[in-house]
Each structure stands twice: as structure tokens, then as C-alpha cells.
Amino acid sequence: MAFRITDECISCGACEPECPNQAISEGDVVFVIDPDRCTECIGAHETQQCAEICPVDACVPDEEHRESKEELLEKWKRLHPGEEPVLF
Numbered sequence: 001m002a003f004r005i006t007d008e009c010i011s012c013g014a015c016e017p018e019c020p021n022q023a024i025s026e027g028d029v030v031f032v033i034d035p036d037r038c039t040e041c042i043g044a045h046e047t048q049q050c051a052e053i054c055p056v057d058a059c060v061p062d063e064e065h066r067e068s069k070e071e072l073l074e075k076w077k078r079l080h081p082g083e084e085p086v087l088f
């Protein structure tokens with residue numbers, strides 16, 4: 001499933017450059033994750049980079065966007081045509 005950013009976000013911006021899919025952007029109130037671009041970092045990293053760097057633990061699984069690992073890998077391939085995913 002994609003990740004989402006909770007209201008705990010203090011808009012520090014640390015997560016945005018860490019995302020391998022450019023899924024994170026500054027929203028009206030807090031930073032936001034585009035579920036069409038978030039692959040849970042599958043295809044690029046072993047762990048979720050936004051959650052790793054967030055100082056207030058505001059990056060959490062988005063229960064409304066449940067997807068299998070296979071679906072997330074397919075999403076990564078659509079976002080990175082011609083590239084080879086890093087698999088763990």
C-alpha cells in the first residue's frame with residue numbers, strides 16, 4: 001500500500017528529496033504523498049525512506065490504498081520505464 005502523511009507533519013521538507021518516485025510534495029497544510037507514485041519504496045530501497053527520515057513519525061501506511069508487492073513493483077516499472085528495479 002502507499003504511505004500517507006499525517007497531521008503530525010511539521011512541514012520540515014526532509015522527506016521530499018528522499019522519495020525515489022517524486023511522490024511527495026508540499027500541500028496546503030502538511031506535505032502530501034501521491035498514492036499513484038508511492039511504491040512503499042519497492043523497486044528502489046529496502047525501507048520506506050520518508051518514514052526513516054521523518055522526525056515526527058508522520059509517514060504511515062495508507063490503509064485506503066492497499067496493494068500487493070507485485071502491484072507496487074508494477075507501479076515502479078510504470079514510473080521508471082527502461083530502468084531495472086533494485087530488489088531485496
Ligand code: SF4
Nearest residue numbers: 019038039040041050
Ligand atoms: S514510501 Fe517511499 S515511495 Fe512512498 S512516499 Fe515514502 S519515500 Fe516515496
Ligand code: SF4
Nearest residue numbers: 009010012013015054
Ligand atoms: S519529514 Fe515528516 S515532518 Fe518533515 S515534511 Fe516530511 S512528513 Fe512532514
